[in-house]
Amino acid sequence: MAQIPNEELLKRIGEKFGEQVTLVGEPYGLLTVETSRDQIIDLLTFLKTDPALKFIFLTDITGIHYPEQEKQIGIIYHLHSLTTNTRIRIKVFLADGDVHIPTATVLWEGANWMERETYDFFGVIFDGHPDLRRILNVDDMTAFPMRKEFPLEDPNRVDKKDYFFGR
Amino acid sequence: MQNHPVYTDNDPQSELSTLNLGPTHPATHGVFQNVLQLDGERIVSGVSTIGYIHRAFEKIAEHRPFYQITPLTDRLNYCSSPINNMGWHMTVEKLLGITTPKRVDYLRVIVMELARIADHIVCNGVLGVDTGAFTGFLYMMEFREAIYEIYEEVCGSRLTTNIGRIGGFERNFNSIAFAKLRKFLVDFPKTLKEFESLFNRNRIFVDRTKDVAAVTAEEALSYSWTGPLLRAAGVDYDVRAMNPYSSYEDFDFEVPVGTNGDVYSRFLVRNEEMWQSLRLIDQALTKLDKEPSDVFHADVPEFYLPPKEEVYNNMEALIYHFKIVMGEIPTPNTEVYHSVEGANGELGFYLVNDGGRSPYRLHFRRPSFINYQMYAPMSRGMLLSDAIINMSSLNVIAGELDA
Numbered sequence: 299m300a301q302i303p304n305e306e307l308l309k310r311i312g313e314k315f316g317e318q319v320t321l322v323g324e325p326y327g328l329l330t331v332e333t334s335r336d337q338i339i340d341l342l343t344f345l346k347t348d349p350a351l352k353f354i355f356l357t358d359i360t361g362i363h364y365p366e367q368e369k370q371i372g373i374i375y376h377l378h379s380l381t382t383n384t385r386i387r388i389k390v391f392l393a394d395g396d397v398h399i400p401t402a403t404v405l406w407e408g409a410n411w412m413e414r415e416t417y418d419f420f421g422v423i424f425d426g427h428p429d430l431r432r433i434l435n436v437d438d439m440t441a442f443p444m445r446k447e448f449p450l451e452d453p454n455r456v457d458k459k460d461y462f463f464g465r
Numbered sequence: 466m467q468n469h470p471v472y473t474d475n476d477p478q479s480e481l482s483t484l485n486l487g488p489t490h491p492a493t494h495g496v497f498q499n500v501l502q503l504d505g506e507r508i509v510s511g512v513s514t515i516g517y518i519h520r521a522f523e524k525i526a527e528h529r530p531f532y533q534i535t536p537l538t539d540r541l542n543y544c545s546s547p548i549n550n551m552g553w554h555m556t557v558e559k560l561l562g563i564t565t566p567k568r569v570d571y572l573r574v575i576v577m578e579l580a581r582i583a584d585h586i587v588c589n590g591v592l593g594v595d596t597g598a599f600t601g602f603l604y605m606m607e608f609r610e611a612i613y614e615i616y617e618e619v620c621g622s623r624l625t626t627n628i629g630r631i632g633g634f635e636r637n638f639n640s641i642a643f644a645k646l647r648k649f650l651v652d653f654p655k656t657l658k659e660f661e662s663l664f665n666r667n668r669i670f671v672d673r674t675k676d677v678a679a680v681t682a683e684e685a686l687s688y689s690w691t692g693p694l695l696r697a698a699g700v701d702y703d704v705r706a707m708n709p710y711s712s713y714e715d716f717d718f719e720v721p722v723g724t725n726g727d728v729y730s731r732f733l734v735r736n737e738e739m740w741q742s743l744r745l746i747d748q749a750l751t752k753l754d755k756e757p758s759d760v761f762h763a764d765v766p767e768f769y770l771p772p773k774e775e776v777y778n779n780m781e782a783l784i785y786h787f788k789i790v791m792g793e794i795p796t797p798n799t800e801v802y803h804s805v806e807g808a809n810g811e812l813g814f815y816l817v818n819d820g821g822r823s824p825y826r827l828h829f830r831r832p833s834f835i836n837y838q839m840y841a842p843m844s845r846g847m848l849l850s851d852a853i854i855n856m857s858s859l860n861v862i863a864g865e866l867d868a
Contacts, residue, residue: 360828408689411838434516
């Protein structure tokens with residue numbers, strides 16, 4: 299089947315969700331929409347189960363941090379319809395201190411580790427996740443290291459001070 | 466996945482033993498731990514722990530100019546690092562709107578397919594070792610060495626290649642590289658054929674792998690599997706065929722698809738992929754003959770790192786070199802997702818750029834990370850010896866798992 303044009307895809311989503319889903323843009327031809335956490339599972343379910351769209355494949359879930367924005371933490375989903383070879387990117391932004399979003403493991407088993415990774419790096423709490431623990435970092439870590447306030451080097455380290463190297 | 470009875474703590478029969486499979490068990494191919502509950506030799510439940518070699522690549526990438534991210538991608542799947550390098554360079558090219566000449570595309574196809582063969586040689590060879598057959602591994606290893614020698618001729622290094630540049634290659638391929646490549650194309654099919662005849666109908670091998678760890682297409686899709694694992698389960702999704710990059714649309718090749726989704730199917734799919742890769746390399750060589758022999762990069766001086774000898778003798782080149790290395794090149798404020806067919810599946814790069822000297826956010830979609838999460842659930846009910854073979858067949862590379 300041929301690729302679904304972005305306008306048509308957006309129209310289908312608009313018919314179902316109206317103002318709840320807004321267009322962000324089409325960078326490099328990839329339709330990018332934004333929605334709220336109340337709508338995200340409904341939107342993902344619609345995209346996955348709609349017989350014409352069939353976004354059955356969850357490519358990726360990840361996060362992003364914009365410290366200067368009111369809603370700082372973004373969660374980004376990439377879906378792929380293998381029958382029509384169409385991709386879509388969905389973004390949800392949440393305010394810091396209230397970083398809760400329903401889990402997508404109800405739709406895809408594979409979302410499990412992707413969400414654990416997003417939790418580990420950004421502190422996003424996926425409500426209803428069966429096993430929300432850190433995945434790559436140690437369990438007793440308190441920071442969420444991919445947030446922008448954490449610098450690459452630990453500022454408290456003394457062995458990397460310039461004066462030890464004659465700088 | 467099979468369903469077997471799970472004993473509870475109150476069950477008088479429940480004399481379960483706990484076994485740490487890994488983190489440094491030879492069969493775990495790296496550092497990943499699986500805490501298994503065993504009822505005799507049957508696995509009742511398991512929990513996978515990863516992260517032992519987590520190196521914070523995504524964080525480091527936020528502090529580096531585009532060129533200096535290439536060494537990070539090398540260390541993702543170090544069995545086929547050129548695919549990662551070129552995937553990354555193609556992502557940046559997509560971001561910057563650079564079109565590469567056809568000759569560069571074909572050379573990239575050659576190097577990427579060589580990397581795929583090298584990766585599958587290790588995977589299928591080790592799968593043989595895990596079933597007790599060392600011979601096939603030894604036969605095939607010789608050709609991984611041959612591939613490394615070709616890399617060496619092209620870029621000077623073997624394992625972590627850092628091959629290529631934004632826009633093409635650092636230098637042109639010399640005649641020795643092509644001679645070695647042609648020799649490889651003549652010699653390797655014989656050994657691959659021998660390897661297949663050693664395993665494909667081998668009673669012990671077939672008994673150990675057929676119907677072991679069988680996964681249906683629905684399960685594989687639900688777990689977001691890609692690559693040979695997904696194709697062995699019967700889904701013909703291949704990024705090269707579906708979203709062609711680097712001129713794959715010019716080539717004639719097939720996407721091998723399995724039926725059973727078991728370890729045996731995965732083995733066969735990988736073998737068949739090696740044949741297809743040889744076909745692709747052969748076609749690429751023919752196509753290269755029609756292209757001008759001195760082109761090896763796009764004409765984009767503002768992004769392509771100038772050759773070293775020019776940097777030493779030419780002011781213009783020195784300025785460009787400095788600007789590029791320091792990340793002072795103008796980049797758009799946008800985001801891009803680009804994926805390539807890595808040896809283990811869809812290797813994706815999600816790059817959010819803010820026009821600065823390094824990416825605002827870079828996320829690697831690592832196929833091993835996503836493929837491996839099914840390991841513990843699918844091991845339930847399996848024999849321990851089968852779980853070992855299953856791990857080999859998943860071809861999880863620790864560098865890609867932990868990133």
